[in-house]
Amino acid sequence: MKLSETPFISVHEIQERVADLAEIISQNYAQRELLLVTVLKGSAVFAADLMRALNRPLQLDYVRVRSYNGGESTGAHVFTLLPEAPLAGQHVLVVEDILDTGLTATAILERLRAAGPASLALCTLLDKPSRRRVAITADYVGFTIDEIFVVGYGLDYNERFRELPDLRVLTL
Numbered sequence: 001m002k003l004s005e006t007p008f009i010s011v012h013e014i015q016e017r018v019a020d021l022a023e024i025i026s027q028n029y030a031q032r033e034l035l036l037v038t039v040l041k042g043s044a045v046f047a048a049d050l051m052r053a054l055n056r057p058l059q060l061d062y063v064r065v066r067s068y069n070g071g072e073s074t075g076a077h078v079f080t081l082l083p084e085a086p087l088a089g090q091h092v093l094v095v096e097d098i099l100d101t102g103l104t105a106t107a108i109l110e111r112l113r114a115a116g117p118a119s120l121a122l123c124t125l126l127d128k129p130s131r132r133r134v135a136i137t138a139d140y141v142g143f144t145i146d147e148i149f150v151v152g153y154g155l156d157y158n159e160r161f162r163e164l165p166d167l168r169v170l171t172l
């Protein structure tokens, strides 16, 4: 296992992209109050930055999903945390760290949609479209990347590397 010494995406690049996304999202939700649903644990850092860059009133909640297969998604998802706030009639934006096979995000959107939000959209920091196993596209994407494993900025490998301020490539 080898962690790249240089950033794959630097702190500065992340900050600039988060600011861009926040501007687009703010415009799209100009007339609507947002409820951000952050997917734990990987999206915590991204959501914290995005929420402050949005610079508008919003509500924050969390969801946590476990997929049973120590890494790769299997399609069997168990929710260990669901939003406390009632989602009915709310404008919900799900904040994800990375869209890989797409199975996790699909399960989350399905589950939240059942709670009857007025609108439901997905924002992901990273997107690996070449790995997709189900048809899902995010409404907002930070960076589209190839089939590489990245850590840092909240993303982990076996609970390690979340604290890195930038995104690095981990060669497994």
Ligand code: IMP
Residues within 6 Å of the ligand: 042, 072, 073, 097, 098, 099, 100, 101, 102, 103, 104, 105, 148, 149, 150, 151, 155, 156, 157
């Ligand atoms: P999916 O269901 O395959 O889309 O899984 C998405 C989840 O897999 C993410 O929320 C991450 O927890 C994890 N994951 C996928 N690719 C990476 C990566 O490159 N680095 C860290 N975690 C990843």
